[in-house]
Amino acid sequence: MAATSHHLRPILLLLLVLFLSQLAHVHSQTPTAPRPKPKAILLPVRKNGAALQYTTNVRQRAPLVPVKLAVDLGAQMPWVNCEDGYISSSYTPVPCESKLCKLSGSGACHTACYSPPAPGCHNNTCSQNVYNNFIRTSTMGDIAVEAAVFRSTDGKNPGRSVSVPGGVVLTCGYTSMLEGLAKNTRGMVGLGRSPVSLPPVLSSAFGFPNKFAMCLSSSSSQGVVIFGDGPYFLQPSKEVSSFLMNTPLILNPVSTAGAYFEGEPSTDYFINVTGIKFNGRAVPLNSTLLKISKEGSGGTKLSTVDPYMLMETSIYRAVTRAFLNWGKHLKRVRSVKPFEHCFDAKGIGSTRVGPAVPQIELLLGGKGGGSWTIFGANSMVYVGKGEIMCLGLVDGGADARTSIVIGGHQLEDNLVQVDMVKKRLGFTSSLLLHQTTCANFNFTVVV
Ligand SMILES: *[C@@H]1O[C@H](CO)[C@@H](O)[C@H](O)[C@H]1NC(C)=O
Ligand SMILES: *[C@@H]1O[C@H](CO)[C@@H](O)[C@H](O)[C@H]1NC(C)=O
Ligand SMILES: *[C@@H]1O[C@H](CO)[C@@H](O)[C@H](O)[C@H]1NC(C)=O
Ligand SMILES: *[C@@H]1O[C@H](CO)[C@@H](O)[C@H](O)[C@H]1NC(C)=O
Numbered sequence: 001m002a003a004t005s006h007h008l009r010p011i012l013l014l015l016l017v018l019f020l021s022q023l024a025h026v027h028s029q030t031p032t033a034p035r036p037k038p039k040a041i042l043l044p045v046r047k048n049g050a051a052l053q054y055t056t057n058v059r060q061r062a063p064l065v066p067v068k069l070a071v072d073l074g075a076q077m078p079w080v081n082c083e084d085g086y087i088s089s090s091y092t093p094v095p096c097e098s099k100l101c102k103l104s105g106s107g108a109c110h111t112a113c114y115s116p117p118a119p120g121c122h123n124n125t126c127s128q129n130v131y132n133n134f135i136r137t138s139t140m141g142d143i144a145v146e147a148a149v150f151r152s153t154d155g156k157n158p159g160r161s162v163s164v165p166g167g168v169v170l171t172c173g174y175t176s177m178l179e180g181l182a183k184n185t186r187g188m189v190g191l192g193r194s195p196v197s198l199p200p201v202l203s204s205a206f207g208f209p210n211k212f213a214m215c216l217s218s219s220s221s222q223g224v225v226i227f228g229d230g231p232y233f234l235q236p237s238k239e240v241s242s243f244l245m246n247t248p249l250i251l252n253p254v255s256t257a258g259a260y261f262e263g264e265p266s267t268d269y270f271i272n273v274t275g276i277k278f279n280g281r282a283v284p285l286n287s288t289l290l291k292i293s294k295e296g297s298g299g300t301k302l303s304t305v306d307p308y309m310l311m312e313t314s315i316y317r318a319v320t321r322a323f324l325n326w327g328k329h330l331k332r333v334r335s336v337k338p339f340e341h342c343f344d345a346k347g348i349g350s351t352r353v354g355p356a357v358p359q360i361e362l363l364l365g366g367k368g369g370g371s372w373t374i375f376g377a378n379s380m381v382y383v384g385k386g387e388i389m390c391l392g393l394v395d396g397g398a399d400a401r402t403s404i405v406i407g408g409h410q411l412e413d414n415l416v417q418v419d420m421v422k423k424r425l426g427f428t429s430s431l432l433l434h435q436t437t438c439a440n441f442n443f444t445v446v447v
Contacts, residue, residue: 037206037207037208038152038153038159038162038208038228039152039154039208039228040152040153040154040155040208040227040228040229041150041151041227042150042151042153042159042224042225042226042227043150043224043225044056044057044222044223044224044441044443045071045214045216045222046217046221046223047216047217047218047219047220048183049220050182050183051181051182051183052307052408053070053071053134053181053182053185053305053307054070054216054223054408055068055069055070055071056071058078058150059150059161060080060088060146060148060149060168061087061088061146061147062088062089062090063088064147064149067080067186067187068182068185068186069188069189070134070181070182070185070187071189071191071304072131072133072188072189072191072304073214073268073269073303073305074133074190074191074192074193074256074266074267074269074301074302074303074304075131075133075188075189075190075191075192075197075257075267076105076128076131076190076192076194076196076197076257076267077104077128077169077170077171077190077192077196077197077198078168078171078187078188078190078198079130079131079141079170079171079172079173079177079187079188079190080170080172080173080186080187081173081174081186081187082119082120082142082173082174083120086118086119086120088146088147090146090147091119091144092144092145092146092167093125093126093142093143093144094125094126094144094145094169095124095125095126096110096111096125096126096127097109098126100143100145100196101126103195103196104126104143104169104194104195105194105196105264106127106128106143107261107262108126108127108128108261109124109125109127110124110125110126110127110140110142111124112124113125119142119144119172120141120142120172122142125142125143125144126142126143127140127142127143127171128140128141129141129171129257129258129259130171130172130174130177131188131257131258131259132173132177132178132180132188133188133257133258133305134180134181134305135179135180136258137177138258138259139173139174139177141171141172141173142171142172143169143171143196144169144170144171144172145166145167145170146167146168146170147163147164147168148164148167148168149162150164150202151445153226155226155231155232157443157445157446158443158444158445159445159446159447160447164201164202164206165205165206166205168198168201169196190267191212191225191418192267192268192269193249193251193265193266193267193268193418193420197267198227199211199212199227199418199420200420202227202228206228208229209228209229209419209421210420210421211227211228211229211418211419211421212225212227212228212417212418213225213226213230213232213241213415213416213417213418213426214304214411214415214416214418215232215240215413215415215416215438216304216408216411216412216413216438217412217413217437217438217439218409218412218413218437218438219437219439222441222443223412223438223441224441230417232415233442234431234436234438234440235440235442236435236440238434238435238436238440240415240428240434241415241417241426243429243431243434244415244426244427244428245368245427245428246368246419246422246424246425246426247272247364247366247368247370247372247424247425248272248366248367248424248425249269249271249418249419249420249424249425250271250272250292251266251270252268252270252292252296252299252301253292253294253296254266254295255267255296256268256296256401266296266301268301268302268303268402269301269302269418270292270299270300270301270402271300271301271302271364271372272364272365272366273299273300273362273363273364273365273372273404274290274363274364275287275363276318276319276361276362276363277359277360277361277363277371278319278322278323278326278359278360278361279326279359280358280359280361281322285314285318286315289312289314289403296401297400297401297402297403298402298403299402300362300402300403300404300405300406301404301405301406302405302411302416302425303405303406303407303408304408304411305408306394306405306407306408307407307408307409308338308381308392308394308407308408308410309392309393309394309404309405309406309407309409309410310393310394310400310402310404310405310407311393311394311395311396311405312396312397312398312400312403312404313395313396313398314398315403315404316393316395316396320340320341320391320393323357323358323391326357326358327343327357329347330343330344330347331343331344333388335390336383336384336388338394339381339390339391339392339393340391340395341390342383342390342391343388343389344387344388344389345382345386345388345389346387348389350376351375351376352432353375353377353430353432353433354375354376354377354378354379354430354432355376355389356376357376357379359373360373360374361373361374362374362404362406368424372427372429373429373430374410374429375430375433377412377413377430377432378409378412378414378430379391379392380392381409394407413430413431413432414427414429414430414431415427415428415431415438416428
């Protein structure tokens with residue numbers, strides 16, 4: 001085996017050189033074949049109903065293979081398992097002391113590895129946290145640059161496939177870090193507020209603005225993440241970016257990940273919720289909890305890892321009390337974990353925007369004001385065979401690090417746009433109001 005790998009090494013090196021020079025060619029196309037850079041990149045995302053996770057396939061490495069990854073909206077950077085026969089001639093370790101290493105915020109260097117060189121084992125390699133947010137567990141892994149291919153899009157259909165000039169940035173995780181991830185998942189894709197997550201890397205590789213939109217489907221049909229600016233078309237030919245309302249994105253100065261280097265800010269997307277209304281009436285809350293403290297606790301963030309909205313205990317109690325006050329006429333049934341308040345679904349009517357329950361409004365401070373309205377489709381959850389309906393909020397505990405987490409169920413069939421150019425979050429509220437859903441992107445390929 002050792003002899004074989006010695007023979008192989010020069011060939012791999014040669015392949016790498018060829019590959020990198022090809023990447024360079026893609027970057028500066030010859031005048032005979034001018035191909036405009038894509039204005040946007042498409043990433044189909046599917047809900048895994050069993051795991052309550054959102055997953056996607058990213059084609060990467062050389063030769064290209066599809067790698068199934070769980071989406072973590074707030075994560076610093078993507079990571080993949082490097083222990084499961086990772087073979088790639090385009091895997092390029094990122095040296096300590098490099099620009100990219102600094103950019104990643106790393107404070108660690110993997111100085112020496114005493115096994116044969118392989119993805120995850122190189123000397124003098126920049127090292128970052130590999131974070132599995134589902135089990136809240138971190139480890140350290142090598143940072144690398146890897147080839148990746150995505151579909152471009154004009155916002156209406158998938159277009160031609162394009163390889164990312166310069167590649168994407170990822171960290172090398174281990175098989176043990178896959179615990180808690182949906183079946184066949186080999187890592188996670190981080191879309192967080194960091195210079196090395198997928199959105200800024202694609203933005204600088206292709207030269208489009210550092211913005212992306214995410215539309216999670218509530219069904220088993222695919223939803224989308226579109227990197228780059230709109231238009232974002234959903235059938236029947238709705239240009240949904242026109243429905244976006246905006247609120248400032250707030251920087252939490254202290255990381256909210258499981259492990260981090262000192263001074264690293266949070267890579268989660270926080271917004272300025274200043275109050276909550278239920279059925280048009282303000283719910284009495286301790287407003288200190290809505291602010292982000294110097295230690296980085298409190299505030300409101302978005303998450304694709306928490307399947308349902310989490311609220312700090314006192315906020316949770318206040319909101320559920322308001323709901324129960326309204327819902328005195330409903331027939332209570334036993335609790336179904338993780339929910340506390342469940343009802344006979346027959347007693348609740350239905351509307352265009354889901355079960356007929358009063359709206360929960362998240363009041364937003366700062367420029368633009370406004371509120372994020374949560375309708376029945378995003379506040380109530382059918383369980384069992386659909387005969388039971390539960391209030392889809394979960395008690396996040398009295399010591400919750402973040403007071404309100406807007407979870408997957410609340411994000412489904414809402415388009416959100418992270419705009420890091422203007423440091424703001426666009427949100428549409430329920431697309432059901434506009435007679436469309438996140439499953440309505442037209443996946444018919446146009447080349
Ligand atoms: C790292 O350097 C040490 C010491 O020079 C060497 O023994 C080892 O093989 C190197 N490891 C890799 C993965 O190249
Ligand atoms: C409001 O929350 C803050 C932060 O947890 C706490 O220090 C304070 O005592 C709370 N105030 C009231 C009135 O409960
Ligand atoms: C949140 O909004 C309130 C009310 O508009 C404002 O006073 C506060 O400064 C905002 N907080 C941040 C962090 O922007
Ligand atoms: C989907 O896109 C294809 C290609 O652009 C188009 O021909 C077709 O009419 C679209 N379907 C719908 C339902 O809009």
